[in-house]
Amino acid sequence: MAKLLKLQSYVPVLRAEQFYRYRLAEDYRFLEYKAAVTIQSWFQGCRVRAFIRSLHRTATIIQKTWRGYIERKHYRMMVKTAYFNLKMNFYNAMAVRIQKLWRGYYIRKYVHNCKSLQKYFEEIRKANEIVRQQLEEFSEMNQRNREKKKKEMEERKKNYQARKMHYLVSTRQIAGIYNSPYRQFPDEMEFRLQRAKPLNRWERHTKKDDSCGLVDMSTDTTSFSLPTIHPLPPIGKRKPQGPFRDTAEVLRQRYKPLEPTLRVETLITSLEEARAELKRKENSNLISDDLFLPFSSLRKNQKYIPSFDTSVDYKMCSLRTVHQEKWITKKDFKTVFTPVPFFDKFGRTYSKAGEIV
Amino acid sequence: MSQRHVLQVFEQYQKARTSSCQTVAELANRPQNVETLQNAGVMSLLRPLLLDVVPTIQQTAALALGRLANFNDDLAEAVVKGDILPQLVYSLAEQNRFYKKAAAFVLRAVAKHSPHHAQAVVDCGALDTLVICLEDFDPGVKESAAWALGYIARHNAELSQAVVDAGAVPLLVLCIQEPEIALKRIAASTLSDISKHSSELAQTVVDAGSIAHLAQMILNPDEKLKRQVLSALSQIAKHSVDLAEMVVEAEIFPIVLTCLKDTDEYVKKNTATLIREIAKHTPELAQLIVNAGGIAAVIDCIGSCKGNIRLPGIMMLGYVAAHTENLAMAVIVSKGVPQLAICLADEPEHHIKAASAWALGQIGRHTPDHARAVALANVLPRLLSLYMDAESSEDLQVKAKKALKNILQKCTHLPALEPLLHDAPPNILKHVVGQFSKVLPHDSKARRLFVTSGGLKKIQEISAEPGSLLQEYINTINNCYPEEIVRYYSPGFSQTLLERVDQYQPVI
Numbered sequence: 001m002a003k004l005l006k007l008q009s010y011v012p013v014l015r016a017e018q019f020y021r022y023r024l025a026e027d028y029r030f031l032e033y034k035a036a037v038t039i040q041s042w043f044q045g046c047r048v049r050a051f052i053r054s055l056h057r058t059a060t061i062i063q064k065t066w067r068g069y070i071e072r073k074h075y076r077m078m079v080k081t082a083y084f085n086l087k088m089n090f091y092n093a094m095a096v097r098i099q100k101l102w103r104g105y106y107i108r109k110y111v112h113n114c115k116s117l118q119k120y121f122e123e124i125r126k127a128n129e130i131v132r133q134q135l136e137e138f139s140e141m142n143q144r145n146r147e148k149k150k151k152e153m154e155e156r157k158k159n160y161q162a163r164k165m166h167y168l169v170s171t172r173q174i175a176g177i178y179n180s181p182y183r184q185f186p187d188e189m190e191f192r193l194q195r196a197k198p199l200n201r202w203e204r205h206t207k208k209d210d211s212c213g214l215v216d217m218s219t220d221t222t223s224f225s226l227p228t229i230h231p232l233p234p235i236g237k238r239k240p241q242g243p244f245r246d247t248a249e250v251l252r253q254r255y256k257p258l259e260p261t262l263r264v265e266t267l268i269t270s271l272e273e274a275r276a277e278l279k280r281k282e283n284s285n286l287i288s289d290d291l292f293l294p295f296s297s298l299r300k301n302q303k304y305i306p307s308f309d310t311s312v313d314y315k316m317c318s319l320r321t322v323h324q325e326k327w328i329t330k331k332d333f334k335t336v337f338t339p340v341p342f343f344d345k346f347g348r349t350y351s352k353a354g355e356i357v
Numbered sequence: 358m359s360q361r362h363v364l365q366v367f368e369q370y371q372k373a374r375t376s377s378c379q380t381v382a383e384l385a386n387r388p389q390n391v392e393t394l395q396n397a398g399v400m401s402l403l404r405p406l407l408l409d410v411v412p413t414i415q416q417t418a419a420l421a422l423g424r425l426a427n428f429n430d431d432l433a434e435a436v437v438k439g440d441i442l443p444q445l446v447y448s449l450a451e452q453n454r455f456y457k458k459a460a461a462f463v464l465r466a467v468a469k470h471s472p473h474h475a476q477a478v479v480d481c482g483a484l485d486t487l488v489i490c491l492e493d494f495d496p497g498v499k500e501s502a503a504w505a506l507g508y509i510a511r512h513n514a515e516l517s518q519a520v521v522d523a524g525a526v527p528l529l530v531l532c533i534q535e536p537e538i539a540l541k542r543i544a545a546s547t548l549s550d551i552s553k554h555s556s557e558l559a560q561t562v563v564d565a566g567s568i569a570h571l572a573q574m575i576l577n578p579d580e581k582l583k584r585q586v587l588s589a590l591s592q593i594a595k596h597s598v599d600l601a602e603m604v605v606e607a608e609i610f611p612i613v614l615t616c617l618k619d620t621d622e623y624v625k626k627n628t629a630t631l632i633r634e635i636a637k638h639t640p641e642l643a644q645l646i647v648n649a650g651g652i653a654a655v656i657d658c659i660g661s662c663k664g665n666i667r668l669p670g671i672m673m674l675g676y677v678a679a680h681t682e683n684l685a686m687a688v689i690v691s692k693g694v695p696q697l698a699i700c701l702a703d704e705p706e707h708h709i710k711a712a713s714a715w716a717l718g719q720i721g722r723h724t725p726d727h728a729r730a731v732a733l734a735n736v737l738p739r740l741l742s743l744y745m746d747a748e749s750s751e752d753l754q755v756k757a758k759k760a761l762k763n764i765l766q767k768c769t770h771l772p773a774l775e776p777l778l779h780d781a782p783p784n785i786l787k788h789v790v791g792q793f794s795k796v797l798p799h800d801s802k803a804r805r806l807f808v809t810s811g812g813l814k815k816i817q818e819i820s821a822e823p824g825s826l827l828q829e830y831i832n833t834i835n836n837c838y839p840e841e842i843v844r845y846y847s848p849g850f851s852q853t854l855l856e857r858v859d860q861y862q863p864v865i
Contacts, residue, residue, distance in 0.1 A: 131650030
């Protein structure tokens with residue numbers, strides 16, 4: 001019990017101590033609580049940070065892997081295109097080289113063929129030369145012809161002049177004006193005069209008609225001559241002397257129309273034409289195209305009798321023997337009728353033949 | 358006895374009429390008499406004589422009238438106003454050949470002056486009777502009728518159409534085939550007058566088969582006929598490619614070239630015109646002419662004549678050269694450029710110079726080769742002087758400028774360009790400097806020569822607006838040379854050197 005007592009004795013102490021302790025504990029409790037919170041927050045913070053850090057780390061890993069993958073993919077694409085471009089550029093360059101060579105060749109060969117062009121120009125040059133030469137020759141020839149013509153013209157003119165002035169020719173007694181005795185040789189005209197034939201009266205008076213085709217009346221009358229005025233009919237003059245016919249009758253005779261004979265009038269082929277016409281008519285009037293044929297059986301049994309003409313012996317009696325002793329006269333036979341042309345002309349000419357007085 | 362007296366009066370009257378009429382006709386021949394005649398009232402006096410009973414008097418009256426009307430416009434007007442034409446037309450169909458000739462002559466004289474008068478003649482119904490006259494036996498009547506028709510058709514397309522509608526063309530073609538030279542001549546000239554207005558009219562003439570006959574007569578010795586024939590062919594060929602080809606198909610080449618050597622100037626001119634009208638249509642036709650040696654013939658022809666006769670030849674060269682560069686080269690090869698240069702230098706008339714300048718421009722505008730050939734003929738300075746000359750006509754200035762521009766834009770022949778540097782105005786200088794700026798960067802010899810000949814110095818003296826094309830060209834040229842050289846040749850360089858001498862303080 002002692003013990004109990006002993007123990008009981010301890011109770012107040014203990015109580016005081018407890019109270020003290022409790023008070024102390026109560027004093028420190030907020031502090032300790034704060035400390036505990038601090039510690040816990042630190043610890044929890046550490047833990048969460050560690051967790052987050054690990055999360056970040058993992059995310060980084062994921063991201064870097066992904067991004068790496070994507071970028072590598074992209075890079076590969078880029079390389080591919082770059083390679084492709086490189087290749088294409090190369091090919092293009094090569095194509096240009098080929099095309100340029102080909103085009104150059106083609107153009108030189110077929111389009112702007114310098115050689116052929118030069119050849120062409122050379123040919124043109126030659127052609128020009130030839131043309132120039134030919135034209136030169138042509139013009140020379142023309143010139144010569146013209147000169148020749150001119151000379152001939154002059155000659156003709158001089159000859160005509162000589163014929164006109166033929167009366168100036170020198171005679172045996174008197175020297176002409178072209179044959180001066182003071183000169184050594186006579187003039188050239190003198191020989192011309194000697195050769196020339198004088199103009200006759202008709203030639204002297206006919207004027208040359210040089211109005212051929214020219215109708216330019218505006219210039220002058222020389223090229224255009226009006227028709228000469230017909231003289232008026234004579235007024236009240238007596239009939240001229242002499243056995244002249246009436247003018248009207250003469251004119252009628254002069255301007256009578258052409259009257260050809262029947263023979264001249266008809267065509268030379270008229271007979272043939274008439275025959276053809278007849279035949280044509282016959283043909284058109286035919287009933288049947290087949291002509292009637294003779295009966296061949298009719299004279300089948302008759303004997304053939306030759307004709308008289310073919311059977312006569314010519315030697316025995318000549319049909320053409322001439323018996324001159326039977327002739328009445330020695331003259332030829334003459335018709336008594338007037339020939340037909342006479343009747344044609346009857347009464348149409350001046351001739352009075354055949355008129356009944 | 359009394360009967361004789363009576364008749365004598367008439368005889369005297371007739372003689373007096375005849376002689377007075379003939380005298381008037383003769384007097385009308387001289388221009389100085391015409392006014393007096395007019396004042397004397399010759400028109401009103403002649404008019405009743407046209408209806409005289411005696412044919413000779415009628416003819417002479419018509420002849421006198423024709424001569425008067427031929428003289429001037431007023432008298433022709435008087436004939437129209439005096440109602441003489443219907444009377445003439447009426448009797449044109451009736452009377453004898455002499456009267457027909459004289460009446461056709463009056464109609465021609467009236468129609469000659471103006472389209473108005475020609476229209477008056479047409480309104481009288483003259484065309485039908487004239488066409489009937491074309492069928493006459495007498496070549497003189499045909500000729501005068503054809504002549505009158507030609508004078509009517511020459512004025513304008515409507516009158517021409519009227520002549521064609523009257524059916525004249527086939528008869529004219531028949532007239533060409535007649536043996537009389539004078540008739541052929543007039544008929545050809547009438548065909549030419551008809552076909553010159555429009556392609557339809559020309560087509561009508563061609564349809565009547567005229568080309569073959571015309572082409573046959575190219576070699577006719579008569580020069581006047583040749584003139585008309587060639588003129589007709591060229592008037593036909595000028596309208597369209599088809600017509601030109603038809604003319605060519607008549608095988609006129611190379612026969613027609615002989616006409617370029619003719620003694621007659623107008624034959625030459627008309628031949629050159631014909632060739633020009635054919636060549637201007639297509640490159641193929643031009644090529645055909647070139648191949649036939651036509652260029653050489655034309656160039657010779659240009660060399661052998663003077664003045665207006667050259668003009669069609671010059672234009673022909675221009676047309677041929679304008680088609681393609683090969684044809685232009687053919688002109689150069691045929692020595693056309695020196696001939697044109699001579700024309701440019703010698704001809705006093707501006708339009709011929711203008712044509713030469715134009716032709717040269719057409720030749721030189723194709724490639725540097727062409728331009729070089731033109732420049733070698735020493736044409737550029739002359740063109741420039743023509744352009745700068747205040748007396749030159751406006752057309753010539755424009756043509757010279759265009760030609761210069763065309764040639765300069767292709768020219769790389771620097772020796773020819775250098776003289777132009779010194780005296781060209783800025784608008785030409787631009788092209789000259791431009792050519793230098795194109796050539797110099799690639800040619801070291803030329804660069805050297807450019808400096809020694811003083812070109813660079815000249816370039817530095819040019820005052821160009823900054824930013825202009827000219828300034829750009831100058832800069833390009835300056836960039837081809839070291840800076841010191843450029844500075845050395847700049848104007849005022851010696852002055853700056855002297856200034857530097859003045860400012861220099863010697864170090865002692």
